Amino acid sequence: MINSETFIVKRDGKKEAFSLDKIKNAISKAFLSVGSFATQDVITNILSRVSISDGTSVEDIQNQVEGALMAEHYYAVAKSFMLYRQKHLEDREVRDKLRFLLDYCDASNPATGSKYDANANVENKNVATLIGELPKPNFIRLNRRLLTDRLKDMYGKEVSDRYLELLNNHFIYKNDETSLANYCASITMYPWLIGGTMSVGGNSTAPTNLKSFCGGFINMVFIVSSMLSGACATPEFLMYMNYFVGKEYGEDYYLHPEKVVDLSSRQQTIDKVITDCFEQVVYSINQPTGARNFQAVFWNVAYYDKYYFNSLF
Known part of the structure; x- marks a missing residue:
């Protein structure tokens, strides 16, 4: 049940009051992108398949919308919606990388310039240290996926999800997530x-x-x-x-x-x-x-x- 007290979790972890109009607009744009028009009944049918509660993430909502479009047989619209998400994901990643490049150049040293797992053993800030910082977010995602898949196979999805929750909320710390290499x-x-x-x-x-x-x-x-x-x-x-x-x-x-x-x-x-x-x-x-x-x-x-x-x- 959606009410005025429902908050969703954005990609940066911040909470925001849920807006039904944003989902409706996104669905309408997806239909228009393939030369079609979504009536109010069509949008209502799609949204009936979407379940949103307090704390639902933006990613989860978008995944549900994709699934709902597929279930209602709007395959071309679903494809357009996926491509739209992918383009925005790439745009966000490029924007974040550019912002990081500028912030790193302005940082006083490599430790303060690092956004993920700063290396205290590096004294000088230069192109070599910058290149080492750029792939860290991708390595973190890959390492977490490898570990959560293993946890899921061994102990089930609930334990895997709980691990990510504790990790994201800083109750636990996973050493060396920013590298694919062995440690020592x-x-x-x-x-x-x-x-x-x-x-x-x-x-x-x-x-x-x-x-x-x-x-x-x-x-x-x-x-x-x-x-x-x-x-x-x-x-x-x-x-x-x-x-x-x-x-x-x-x-x-x-x-x-x-x-x-x-x-x-x-x-x-x-x-x-x-x-x-x-x-x-x-x-x-x-x-x-x-x-x-x-x-x-x-x-x-x-x-x-x-x-x-x-x-x-």
Whole structure:
């Protein structure tokens, strides 16, 4: 039953007093768009199939109107009504994107400029960070659809609808809805040591010495991290780096770190070579990258010292 106290929910979540005239006008325009005219009786018959109560969404009302037109066999009118909705949807999305572009340019930093799930780890606002923001609404819709379909299959529509209600009203928070990539991962480096980056889409071969190990490792981490939205852990890094240092300077290299091993005018020691290699890896990985919307790679390594092992054994 429709009365003066009936409120509908608009697309932005705001409530508005229901207006029957708006639906009548929309139906009339749909008929006129196909060269026909909707009499009052025709409109009444269509509206008799539409159920509106307090809190009904605009989308639900329009879906019901489409269904009613089909049920009354006004197929051409229903098609025109659908196309009209789709055009307005596209116009709204373009308008919202243009407004977001202007607001983002005026924002003081990327966090305040972000409309969805601001990334606190991005310091600079530029084209790369802007490009990363644009698809977020689409990713959110896609991720929510994937999850609600799964919930519906497992627990029924009521649970799925309740999940969306709690999400939209901020009672719960779903982490990382704005990306299709996996979040964090801990990887083994062994396949890369054997075959290079070919297995993950790269073109570099397996490392053969300390320098190629460091350079190839950086490439490998960037490739893997471009497929993640969170951290990339390589627990074996120091263990394998130790192998290549030993291959280059002998397995007992740690016994004489001050030994000069560089024949150039710099006369570098083993300790300096290892330090330089480690700095190369750390400084290279901690650079912003376009594949992560100008966010640096989150990189984790693990190390165990003598005192730690003594405490265990």
